[in-house]
Amino acid sequence: MIKRSLLALSLTVAALAGGVSAEEKPLRIGYVFAMANAPALIADKEGFYREEGLNVDLKALGDGPVIQQALAAGELDVAYVGTPPVYQWFSRGLQSRILAKVNYGQAAVIVDAKSPINSLEALKGKKLAGVKKGSGMDVLLRGYVLKEKAGLNPDKDLDIIDMPPGNMNAALERGIVDAAFSWEPFVSQSLLRGSSRVLLDVNKALPNYPWYVVIALPKTLQERPDDVVKLLRAHRKAIAFLNENPDESNRIIAEVFKLEAVQGVDGKTITPEAIVAQARTRLGWSANLEASDIQFIQRLMNYSYDLGFIDKTLKTEQIVDTSYLEKASR
Template sequence: MKRIILAAAMALLAAPAWAGDSQPLRIGWVSAMANAPVLIAEKKGFFKEEGLAVELKSFGDGPVIQQAVASGDVDVAYVGAPPVYQWFARGLDSVILAKVNYGQAALVAKASGPIHTLADLKGQRLAGVNRGSGMDVLLRGYILKDVAKLDPETDLQLSQMPAGNMNAALDTGVVDAVFEWEPFISQSVLRGAGRVVFDVNEALPHYPWYVIASTRKVANERPDDIVKLLRAHHKAIAFLSEHPDEADKIIAEAFKLEPVQSADGKVVPAQAIVSEARKRLGWSDAIESADRAFIQRLMDYSQTLGILSQPLKADDVIDTALWARATGEQN
C-alpha cells in the first residue's frame, strides 16, 4: 500500500503544472495580425509559465467563432466585440473580459484607380467581409453612413468575401476597393498595388477592436484558468511592446508571410510587412472608458443597421473583474 501511495505521489510531482481535473482551455481566435498576443503567448511559453494548457484554433471571422462558443466547442474567443454582443442579444450569456488590441482596419483602393476619397466610392464596387461581423458594422455604420454619407445598400455595390481574397480581387479588377485588415493592407501598400483611402485608426485613434470573450458559465466555472489566460495575455502584450523585432519575426513566421516586391522592384522582407502594419494597429488589454463608449457606439450602429432588434448597454456585456485580478489593475 505504501508503494502505491508513493508511486501516486511521484506521478503527481512529475505531472505538468496544469494536470488534474482541469481540461485544456480551448481558444478560438480570428486569424488576424491584431490577435498576435495569443500567438506570442503560445510561442514564448507564457501559457505554460502560468500552468495553463491551451488548444488554439483559428477562424476566418468572429460570427463563426461565437457560434463555436455558443455550441460549447470553444471556451474563450479572441474576437471582435459585435459578434459577442449580438449573441448576447440572442440569449447567450456572453461576457467581454479584456481588450486585445486597437486599430487594424483600412479601406484600400487600387493604386492606379480613380478612388482617392470616400466620396469617390459612389457607384463603385467595394468588398467587405461577412454581414453582421464587426468589420461589417464598422464599414456600413461608421465609414459609409457616418463619414462618407453614403447608403451602403444603394450608393455602391457592396459585396462580401474572405479578407484573404481581397487583394487578388483588387489586383484583377473584380472590385475597385476593399475594406480589410492587417497584414493584407500592408502587403497591398508595400507592393504598390493598393492605396489607403481611409485609415480608421487615424480617424479614431486607438479605437478598440478585438477582445477576449467567453460565456459567464465558463468564467464562473473556470475563473482560475481565465486568470491564468489573462496573465499570459498581459505578458504577451508587454513582449510586443518591449521586443518589437523578435515579436515581428514571430508574427511573420506564424502568418507565413512572404517577401513582397515593391513597385520599384525592391524586395521587402516579411518582417517589414509587420513593421508597416504597426502604423495602423497596436496592443493593449485594459478596457478604458473610451473603449466602452466605442463598443456602445458599435451596438448603436448594429441596431440602426437592423442587426440588433433591441438596444443594449456596453456595461451589460463587459466584466473586467477577472482581468483586474490577473493584473492587479483597475479600469
C-alpha cells in the first residue's frame, strides 16, 4: 500500500512538473498586425493551437523590423513576417528559416479617382506615398513596381514619401501625394469610398505572389521541432477555415482589426465585412511554398542586393526549409 501510494505520488509530481514546464515555456509567436496574417489570429480564436496541444503566447507587432529585433533579442520563437526582413536579417547573422507561406497578394498602387495618371510610367516626377526605405514593401515597390514594371529610377524619377499606410488614403484625398503604394484593407477602404482607383494590382501582375511567411529560429527548430510541426498543422487548419468559411472569417477579421464601416459613393453604408470581402479579391491564403514562390523569394533577394539593401548575394537554399511543413501534412 505504501509502495502504491509512493508510486502514485511520484506520478503526480512528474505530471505536475510536466504541466509546469509546458506553462513556463509557451511557444512565443509574433506576427505583423496585418490582414494578410489572419491565419495566426484565426488559429488562436478557433482553438487550432489548442487542438494540436500547443501552448502559445501570440503577440501582434507593428512591422517586420520590430519582429526581427524581438527574434534577435530572444523574445520570440516563431514569427509571421514579410519575406524581405527575413533575408535582410539573415545577411546580418540572424539565420531564421522560412518554413511555410501565409498569404499571397495584398499590394496595389492607387491614385485619386479623378487623377489624369493612367500608367506607372506617368508617375515620373510625381509624389508617391510609400513606406520606410529598405522595408519589405519598399523592396517590392522599388525593385518590381518602379524599376522592373515602370522602367523608373526610384531614387531620381519620383519622390517617394515615407508614411504609415493608415495615413496614405487621406494624403491621396488631400492631394499631398499623387499616388500611394498601399495594401489591404487600406486599398479596399479607399476604393469602396469611391475616392481612388487602382493603377496596378500587384496580384494581377504577379499572380499569387507570396508575401508573409512563417519563420523560426534555428534554436527553436533544434529544441522544439515537434512544436513547430504542431504550429504548422494549426496554420494549415486556419487557412482551411479562412477558405472554407469566408463569411465567418470575414467577421472575425473585421472585428480583430477594428474596421469601421465606410460610406460609398451612392451614400450607402458599406459594412466592415464587405471591406474584408473586397480585400480578398486582391489577397488570399495558402501554406504551401510552391516552386514559383521560392523563385519569387529569390527575385526579392536579388532586388534587395541590386538596391544595396543587402551586401551579399543569397540563395533560397540557405533560407527556405519545407521539411517541417511536409511533416505537418502527414
